[in-house]
Amino acid sequence: MDTILPDTGTDSWELAGRRFTSRLIVGTGKYKSLEETAAAIEASGAEIVTVAVRRVNLSDPAAPMLQDFVDPRRYTYLPNTAGCHTARDAVRTLRLAREAGGWNLVKLEVLGPPPYLYPDMPATLEAAEALIADGFEVMVYCADDPVAAKRLEAMGCVAIMPLGAPIGSGLGLQNPAMISILKAQAGVPVLVDAGVGTASDACIAMEIGCDAVLLNSAIAHAGDPVRMARAMRAAVEAGRLAYLAGRMPRKMGADPSSPLAGLIR
C-alpha cells in the first residue's frame, strides 16, 4: 500500500545494532483471527512484532500457528515475558523463545497484580540482570521512573519502554512530562509501551521525541483494526515529522497570521 504521507527520507533508528525504518512496533495478541492479525500488521507497516511463548495445544497440533500468518523471515519477532512474575520464569521463557526462533532481542515485562498490571520494578531489575547475563538483548517495559530507567540502561538494556498508561487501558499518555525526562537522559532508544488508545496518543509520543511506539490493543480492539493500523502508521510518521520539524513556541497571546500593513481604509 502506498503511503499518503510525505516521505520521511532517510529517517531511521537503531536498536541493538539493527536499523529499522518503521517506528511502530505492534503486538500480535487479542485479534479475532490470525488472518486479521496478519492484515493489521501489514497495514501498520511495522517491522518488529511482539509475540508470546506458550504451551503448544497438543489436542490440536494441526491448528494454524502464528508463523504461518506472520512470517518470521519478514518481521523481527520480539518475544515477551508476559505472565512471568519472577526472574527465573522470565529467563526460562526467553530461553525457550531463543531456541524456537533463534533471537536474542527480547521484551522483558514483569508485572504487578491486576487490575493495573503496573511494572514491578524490583522484579524487573532482577530479571533484566539475569537475562543480560544470559546473553539477551533486553528491551524493558518499565515505570516512568528516571532513576530506575537510568539503572536499567547502565545494566545494558538496549531500549527503555515506559508505560503511557496501564496495559490495554487505552487511556493515552498520562505522563508526557515524565516520558520527556526519560528520553532526555537516555542514551538508548525510548519507546512508549502501553496506554495508547488512538492515533493522537501515538502521535504525541512521537512529537515529544520518543524513538518509537509499541502498542497492541489500540489496533486489535478498534472497531476496524486494519483501518486503525493505517491510522497508527500515519500518526507515528506525523509525530516523528513534527518532532524533526520542531514545533513553534507557545505564547499566551494572539499573533495574527495576516499582515496588518496594507489594510484598506
Added chain:
Amino acid sequence: MPTIELTLNGEPRAVADPTSLAALLAALALDARKIAVERNEEIVPRSQYDRTLLRQGDKLEIVHFIGGG
C-alpha cells in the same frame, strides 16, 4: 511393550521405551521448526532431538509463539 511415564505440558502421558524426542514430536504431528522443547527445565537444542531418549519421569514443556503484546 515396556512403557515410560512422562509429564507433557503438565499432563501425564505414556510412551514406548525407548522413544526419542524426535519420535515423540513426530507422533504428536508437531513441526519441529516451529517449537522449542524443555526437558526437566533444560532446553533441548533442536539438533539433539534425534539422540535425546526420553526417560521415566521426564517433564517436557513444548512451546511455540502465539499472539501477544
